[in-house]
Amino acid sequence: xxxNKLDGIVEVQGRERFEYYPTQTSQGERSSEEGSQILxxxxxxxxxxxxxxxxxxxxxPNEMDWEGMQFQLCDFQGALLQADxxxxxxTGRTSEIPLTGLPPGIYLIKxxxxxxxxxxxxxxxxx
Numbered sequence: 001x002x003x004n005k006l007d008g009i010v011e012v013q014g015r016e017r018f019e020y021y022p023t024q025t026s027q028g029e030r031s032s033e034e035g036s037q038i039l040x041x042x043x044x045x046x047x048x049x050x051x052x053x054x055x056x057x058x059x060x061p062n063e064m065d066w067e068g069m070q071f072q073l074c075d076f077q078g079a080l081l082q083a084d085x086x087x088x089x090x091t092g093r094t095s096e097i098p099l100t101g102l103p104p105g106i107y108l109i110k111x112x113x114x115x116x117x118x119x120x121x122x123x124x125x126x127x
Contacts (some may be wrong), residue, residue, distance in 0.1 A: 041120060047109070051125035052099055058109060058122070059094040064089045068114025073097060076123075077107045101127050 004101070035082075038048035039056065044061030060066050068071040073081045081102070102124055111119040 016019075033050075041122070045111070045120050045122065047122045047124055051127045052109065053127055054100055055096050055098050056109070056124055056126075057094055057096045058111070060088070060090070062093070066093050069119070070112050071095065071097065072110045072112070073099075074108040074110055076108065078108060078110075081107075082123050 037050050038046055040046050044064065046057075046059040048057055048059075050056070058071060060069065067090075070088065072087045073092060075081060099107075106123060106125055109122045109124065111122070113119050
C-alpha cells in the first residue's frame, strides 16, 4: 500500500483520499510509534493509529448515529475474520478493536448501520 502525502492529504493507491494527521499523546506529544497516522475519511470517520499494533480505534463524527452501528474485521480480500472480540457493536462514538493474534498485514474494518447497509470500509496495516 502506497501513501502519497501532499499538503495533509494522503492518496492510497490512487483511489481513496484521506486527511492525514500525525498521532499525538494526550499530553500533545508526538506518538512514539514512528510513522503512525490518523486517517480521516471524507465522511469524517477516523481510524487510528495506522499502522496498528495490539488494537485500532474507530471514531465516528458527531453527526453520525453510532447506535446500531456494527463493525467487522476482515482480511484484505474482505473475508470475515473470526478472531475473538474482533466483531461487534460500536460501544460509543469511539470503539477500540483488539488485533491480538493477527499476523502483520493489511486488513479491513467494515462499518454497517442498524439495517446492515455498508457505511464504510476502512483499510489499515497491522504491524
